[in-house]
Amino acid sequence: MKLQLIDVLIIAAYLVIMVVIGLILKKKASKNLDSYFLGGKSLPFYILGLSNASGMFDISGTMWMVTLAFVYGLKSLWIPWLWPVFNQIFLMIYLSIWLRRSNVLTGAEWIRTRFGYGKGANLSHTVVIMYAVVGVLGFLSYGFIGIGKFMEIFFPWEVVSQFIPLTISPEYVPHLYGIFFTTIATFYVMMGGMLSIVWTDVVQFGIMTVAGIVIGVIAMVNVSPEMLAAHTPEGWNSPFFGWTLDMDWSGLIPSVMNKIAEDQYSLFTIFVMMMLFKGIFLSMAGPAPNYDMQKILACKSPKEAALMSGSVPVILLIPRYLMIMGFAVLAIVFFSEDFRAMGDAIDFETILPRAITEFVPVGLAGLLLAGLLAAFMSTFASTVNAAPAYLVNDVYLKYINPEATAKTQIRASYLISVLVVVVSTVIGFFVVNINSVLQWIVSALYGGYIAANLLKWHWWRFNGYGYFWGMLVGILAAMIVPTIFPDTLPLYYFPLLMGVSLIGCVAGTFMTEPTEEETLIDFYIKVRPWGFWGPVAEKAIARYPQLKKNNHFRRDMFNVAIGIIWQCCLTIIPMYIVIKEGFPLFTSVLILGITTLILKKNWYDKMNKEEKEYNQLMEEIRASKSR
Numbered sequence: 001m002k003l004q005l006i007d008v009l010i011i012a013a014y015l016v017i018m019v020v021i022g023l024i025l026k027k028k029a030s031k032n033l034d035s036y037f038l039g040g041k042s043l044p045f046y047i048l049g050l051s052n053a054s055g056m057f058d059i060s061g062t063m064w065m066v067t068l069a070f071v072y073g074l075k076s077l078w079i080p081w082l083w084p085v086f087n088q089i090f091l092m093i094y095l096s097i098w099l100r101r102s103n104v105l106t107g108a109e110w111i112r113t114r115f116g117y118g119k120g121a122n123l124s125h126t127v128v129i130m131y132a133v134v135g136v137l138g139f140l141s142y143g144f145i146g147i148g149k150f151m152e153i154f155f156p157w158e159v160v161s162q163f164i165p166l167t168i169s170p171e172y173v174p175h176l177y178g179i180f181f182t183t184i185a186t187f188y189v190m191m192g193g194m195l196s197i198v199w200t201d202v203v204q205f206g207i208m209t210v211a212g213i214v215i216g217v218i219a220m221v222n223v224s225p226e227m228l229a230a231h232t233p234e235g236w237n238s239p240f241f242g243w244t245l246d247m248d249w250s251g252l253i254p255s256v257m258n259k260i261a262e263d264q265y266s267l268f269t270i271f272v273m274m275m276l277f278k279g280i281f282l283s284m285a286g287p288a289p290n291y292d293m294q295k296i297l298a299c300k301s302p303k304e305a306a307l308m309s310g311s312v313p314v315i316l317l318i319p320r321y322l323m324i325m326g327f328a329v330l331a332i333v334f335f336s337e338d339f340r341a342m343g344d345a346i347d348f349e350t351i352l353p354r355a356i357t358e359f360v361p362v363g364l365a366g367l368l369l370a371g372l373l374a375a376f377m378s379t380f381a382s383t384v385n386a387a388p389a390y391l392v393n394d395v396y397l398k399y400i401n402p403e404a405t406a407k408t409q410i411r412a413s414y415l416i417s418v419l420v421v422v423v424s425t426v427i428g429f430f431v432v433n434i435n436s437v438l439q440w441i442v443s444a445l446y447g448g449y450i451a452a453n454l455l456k457w458h459w460w461r462f463n464g465y466g467y468f469w470g471m472l473v474g475i476l477a478a479m480i481v482p483t484i485f486p487d488t489l490p491l492y493y494f495p496l497l498m499g500v501s502l503i504g505c506v507a508g509t510f511m512t513e514p515t516e517e518e519t520l521i522d523f524y525i526k527v528r529p530w531g532f533w534g535p536v537a538e539k540a541i542a543r544y545p546q547l548k549k550n551n552h553f554r555r556d557m558f559n560v561a562i563g564i565i566w567q568c569c570l571t572i573i574p575m576y577i578v579i580k581e582g583f584p585l586f587t588s589v590l591i592l593g594i595t596t597l598i599l600k601k602n603w604y605d606k607m608n609k610e611e612k613e614y615n616q617l618m619e620e621i622r623a624s625k626s627r
Contacts, residue, residue: 007366014207014370015184021200043198045304049311051201052295056312057208057320062372066355067348069328069575071256072247072265073236077572078272079265082491084279087287089563091309093603094556095286096296098457098527100305107132107293108394111467113526114456116519120464120512125394127471131449132390134475135288137424147181147373148174153353154369175425181373182421204371209319211371216322216578218359219329225580231332237579239572241268253339255346264489271491278450278494285453303611313567321574327355329578334358388413388420449474451501458531460520466509474501525621528614530556544621559603566595 068076104110108128115121157173168176228237233248235241245268249256265271287293299305331351335358339346352372360368392413397404404412452470455462477500485493514520520536521543530550537549569592576585 004362004365006363007369010363010366011370011373014373017203018200019184021203043298043300045299045308046311047198047202048295048298049308050205050315051198052292052308053312053316054201054205054208056316057205062320062324063352065324066327066331066352069324070331070348070351071249071259071263072245073232074239074572074575074579075235075241075245075247075268077239077568077575078275081272081275081279084275084282086279086560086564086567087283088309088312089560089567090283091287091292091296092306093559093563094306094552095284095457096299096305096309097302097607098529099286099293099296100299100302101527102297104297105393106297106390107287108390111464114515114519114523115464115467116516118464118516120466120468120515122464123468124464124471127468127475129390129394131288131471131475133420136420148176148178151177151181151373153350153357179425182425205315207367207371208323211368212319212321212323212326214360214364214368215326215355216574217326219326219578220580222359223329223333227333228329228579231336237581241272243267243269253336255339255342255344258344259346259348264492274491274494278491278498281450281454281498284457285450286457288449301611302614303607306607313570317567317570318574321571322578325575325578327352330355330359388416391416449501450498451505455505457529458533460524460533460536461509461514462505463509463512463515465512466505466507469508470501470505473504474498477501526618544617544624546617546620555602555606559599562595562598562602566592566599569595 065076065080068079072079099110102110102113104113108125111125111128112121115124152174155177157168157170161168166176231252233252235247245260245266247260249260260266287296295308296305299308328351331354335351335354356365356368392409396412396416397409401408401412449471451474452467455470456467474497477497481493481497482490517536517539521540524533524536524540525544525547528550530553533549541547541549569588573585573588573592576588
């Protein structure tokens with residue numbers, strides 16, 4: 001596709017605006033690390049929620065989800081549980097409150113509130129930094145691949161090369177585009193930090209919302225239910241499934257069956273059960289040390305942190321799935337003959353850009369491309385911001401230059417941002433495709449993360465040594481096990497990774513002394529988790545009789561279950577809108593209304609009451625300590 005001048009000008013204007021925002025906010029962001037990495041904890045929850053949603057509306061993930069919708073139809077509703085997407089519900093119901101009560105700058109700094117300052121705490125502090133950096137590099141490489149492949153279609157190298165005196169092999173053209181756009185994103189993050197990210201996200205999400213609505217409307221105007229039915233197998237338009245997938249594309253596009261076999265999703269019930277099993281444990285472990293955690297820590301209060309996490313599905317899912325389903329429907333109806341002719345040579349990751357070339361008019365194409373480019377920039381920028389937060393606050397200031405001035409700290413952040421982007425770019429040159437990185441991140445690397453981070457919230461005896469050995473063994477297993485089972489979906493060996501990590505956790509814990517009593521009591525008083533905290537809770541209550549033990553496990557889990565249903569409704573409603581399914585749409589809206597009312601009564605109202613009680617109690621405790 002050769003873009004028209006107006007489209008190119010819209011994209012150029014968007015890029016200039018992003019850079020200008022970074023420059024404008026540079027002075028305000030550079031006051032100190034709190035301002036730079038958390039925006040001074042001054043931003044309202046709905047703005048941070050919008051920013052977080054924008055960060056999740058990434059281009060690589062959108063390309064992957066368009067492929068899922070094309071192949072699996074409404075059953076693709078379940079596949080993002082690989083992340084798992086419902087971790088936002090666990091955060092909304094209780095985990096964001098627990099995390100924000102710590103009042104720290106990073107997840108590594110949080111470790112000090114749980115394990116103190118002994119040798120075990122130092123080791124756990126080190127390993128969480130290592131995990132954060134590895135995770136950031138993985139996500140940046142994933143985004144780097146997606147943006148390069150996407151933009152190559154719209155800016156053919158034979159046209160661009162006339163203005164750039166470079167000789168480059170065709171296979172490296174996507175990498176060149178990736179470098180260009182990551183450089184711009186890195187610049188405005190370096191300049192404005194979290195403030196720059198949040199306010200550029202506001203602009204970006206506005207563009208993406210318009211783009212999602214436009215694509216949904218184009219699909220609805222051009223594709224009738226009868227046309228869609230003629231080009232899809234039986235069961236494609238239903239989210240329900242049996243023991244096996246039972247979706248037969250062989251009479252329509254035979255090569256799609258190879259895609260299903262390659263994905264290893266045929267035993268669909270087992271696949272969904274494994275995702276649910278992994279997802280619950282991963283969600284209960286809390287957010288990984290990435291941009292999602294940084295947004296929670298940037299909230300004004302624990303209550304606002306919970307509302308921020310709850311606002312993300314509301315803000316994100318409807319415009320995103322209008323876009324995803326719109327692209328998938330257009331591709332199925334109008335590209336099927338071409339895909340049949342391609343045989344096994346189909347590159348499913350080009351469905352999204354090809355649909356833009358065919359169906360989006362001049363002017364709107366520029367806006368849509370700016371929106372999808374914004375999706376990449378938002379995710380990339382938020383991820384870039386996470387790595388310096390750990391390396392500057394938890395390494396540079398702790399071990400290299402503790403006396404560094406605010407100006408020196410910000411300069412160190414600039415340097416580390418550049419280094420992280422350069423390293424992730426180099427990694428991106430060796431990655432085959434988006435899905436390969438995605439599967440490793442969500443199944444292998446997270447498999448090594450879960451056990452230690454689940455236990456840190458829920459078991460008082462778990463200590464810094466246990467955390468260190470659990471994380472270290474888990475990360476090493478995540479790097480080794482995929483080489484032993486190269487043809488196995490990472491999700492299926494996740495229990496092995498978690499089991500190995502759990503052994504490291506328990507062995508490291510029982511071979512060493514417990515965490516200092518004062519650290520545990522302070523943590524329990526401040527965070528108030530439920531779980532196996534009996535001995536610590538007794539000592540805390542003996543010291544402060546007005547303190548109440550958290551007995552809300554059953555209520556929180558009930559609210560989580562209701563919240564997951566609520567989130568699924570938000571996902572499937574735009575899908576039903578695009579394919580024009582009236583009765584299922586009405587049913588989904590009805591269920592959404594009922595679950596919203598339940599959450600209002602059993603979560604929001606009770607959270608308001610408990611927040612007031614908590615704040616009052618903490619004031620009493622602070623007053624008693626000062627006497």
